[in-house]
Amino acid sequence: MSQKRIPIGRTPGSIQNPFEALSSEGLPSAPENQQADAQQGMTKQPARKSRGRVDIIRQTAGRGGKTVTVVTGFVGIGLPEKEQLAKAMQKACGTGGTVKEGRIEIQGDKRAEVARILTEANFKPVFAGG
Numbered sequence: 460m461s462q463k464r465i466p467i468g469r470t471p472g473s474i475q476n477p478f479e480a481l482s483s484e485g486l487p488s489a490p491e492n493q494q495a496d497a498q499q500g501m502t503k504q505p506a507r508k509s510r511g512r513v514d515i516i517r518q519t520a521g522r523g524g525k526t527v528t529v530v531t532g533f534v535g536i537g538l539p540e541k542e543q544l545a546k547a548m549q550k551a552c553g554t555g556g557t558v559k560e561g562r563i564e565i566q567g568d569k570r571a572e573v574a575r576i577l578t579e580a581n582f583k584p585v586f587a588g589g
Contacts, residue, residue: 507581509581509583510536510581511532511582512532512582512583513530513531513532513533513583514530514585514586514587514588515570515573515574515577515584515586516587517529517568517570517588518588526567526568527566528564528565528566528568529563529564530544530562530563530564530573530584541561542558544577544580545557545563545565547576548565548572549565551572551575551576552565552567552572552573554569
């Protein structure tokens with residue numbers, strides 16, 4: 460049972476623009492700030508959503524007196540992204556680090572640098588502990 464096609468007066472593949480007969484006469488102009496942005500090619504980007512709170516902790520216990528900055532509390536990101544963040548933190552801090560048990564550990568007391576990198580990645584860093 461095949462259905463017959465009803466011709467609509469157009470050739471296949473041609474697209475009619477429903478707005479081609481309209482003109483912009485009589486329409487108000489855009490506000491000045493939008494005109495300036497359009498002329499400069501700048502569009503306002505919406506604020507990116509926070510990816511959640513992460514805790515930055517300074518630890519020395521069980522590490523032979525060495526200080527380590529630990530970042531915990533990641534929600535919804537996988538191991539590859541944590542490794543990328545850890546690599547960026549190591550490079551910015553000029554120290555070593557690792558990802559263990561879902562936490563990022565950076566050698567030394569580098570809480571300020573780590574917080575800056577996490578803020579740039581749209582996380583909300585919180586200094587936890589003492």
